[in-house]
Amino acid sequence: MAKIIVVTSGKGGVGKTTSSAAISTGLALRGHKTVVIDFDVGLRNLDLIMGCERRVVYDFVNVINKEASLKQALIKDKRTDGLFILPASQTRDKDALTHEGVEAVLDELAKDFDYIICDSPAGIEQGAQMALYFAEEAIVVTNPEVSSVRDSDRILGILQSKSRMAEQGKAVKEHLLLTRYNPTRVASAEMLSVADVEEILAIPLLGVIPESEAVLKASNQGAPVILDTESQAGQAYEDAVSRLLGDEVEHRFLEQTQKGFFKRLLGGK
Amino acid sequence: MGILDYLLKKTKPTSSASVAKERLQIIVAHERSHRGQPDYLPLMQQEILEVIRKYVEIDQDQVSVQVDNADDCSVLELNITLPER
Numbered sequence: 040m041a042k043i044i045v046v047t048s049g050k051g052g053v054g055k056t057t058s059s060a061a062i063s064t065g066l067a068l069r070g071h072k073t074v075v076i077d078f079d080v081g082l083r084n085l086d087l088i089m090g091c092e093r094r095v096v097y098d099f100v101n102v103i104n105k106e107a108s109l110k111q112a113l114i115k116d117k118r119t120d121g122l123f124i125l126p127a128s129q130t131r132d133k134d135a136l137t138h139e140g141v142e143a144v145l146d147e148l149a150k151d152f153d154y155i156i157c158d159s160p161a162g163i164e165q166g167a168q169m170a171l172y173f174a175e176e177a178i179v180v181t182n183p184e185v186s187s188v189r190d191s192d193r194i195l196g197i198l199q200s201k202s203r204m205a206e207q208g209k210a211v212k213e214h215l216l217l218t219r220y221n222p223t224r225v226a227s228a229e230m231l232s233v234a235d236v237e238e239i240l241a242i243p244l245l246g247v248i249p250e251s252e253a254v255l256k257a258s259n260q261g262a263p264v265i266l267d268t269e270s271q272a273g274q275a276y277e278d279a280v281s282r283l284l285g286d287e288v289e290h291r292f293l294e295q296t297q298k299g300f301f302k303r304l305l306g307g308k
Numbered sequence: 309m310g311i312l313d314y315l316l317k318k319t320k321p322t323s324s325a326s327v328a329k330e331r332l333q334i335i336v337a338h339e340r341s342h343r344g345q346p347d348y349l350p351l352m353q354q355e356i357l358e359v360i361r362k363y364v365e366i367d368q369d370q371v372s373v374q375v376d377n378a379d380d381c382s383v384l385e386l387n388i389t390l391p392e393r
Contacts, residue, residue, distance in 0.1 A: 185328050192336045196343045228323030235329045239336055 090261025246279030
């Protein structure tokens, strides 16, 4: 039976798709058969981030409307074994996703896969609600910035009231993923710290992804940043995947990497 | 004036991150208290406020309307602070 995990945030542009791509790739790399679904109907982008945009023939809405089979619509990732992408439709609006339709697709996927990652669109409308409704776990992607934190809290409220788990009287397992973290700015008290965000949102921390040039580079190339094993962002996503699988891994990249004042004073570049 | 500003700034360095945290804590707590409440509440609160204002002068934040859901009944809680006479 597959585990359904939604990657959500409320606010746009915080790194939902980047995180969905990285985490699903990470899960597949560790031998878990994983499918990542783009719920952003009309504004699909997961295909670009995963580097399979030219291989999209059928999409999620085609499968829901029974115009194509799941097998036809699923795109097999070329880099990572056991990873599949179900792209969103680019032409229809978000209301194309129905409860019954989404449920049928998820049920069918659950037979074959270990993990189903739902990449939510921004906002709290139909598409976003559909992405989180069936989830057992939620990764709430947040930037250390006021509007993002507030919107994350809003989405947590929706997870706790409008998800299937909530309707069954159960709780969705929540994870905080703090992205675009800049330790230097945190050190100079210009940016909310991990502790600040944890205190406000009060959910367990899955990972902290440092702001990194590697993320743009990865999206330019259409290769999930987790494959860039040299980069801090890639390594931080690796750690997050380990924690998602239940391992206890210490958080890295929370401190400034620059040399301290005394070190600079004592020489060395 | 410029020097004064500079000196004041020097002696009282409030970091922008701590301002952000404080503002967030307030707004998030406020929004959480309204979570799951019916959509008609803000409008009802406004109308109640207007009725009271016919008789006493009170501010927006002196009226609080809240719905609490206990097992099988909902309780509408109305809290009005009247000014001292």
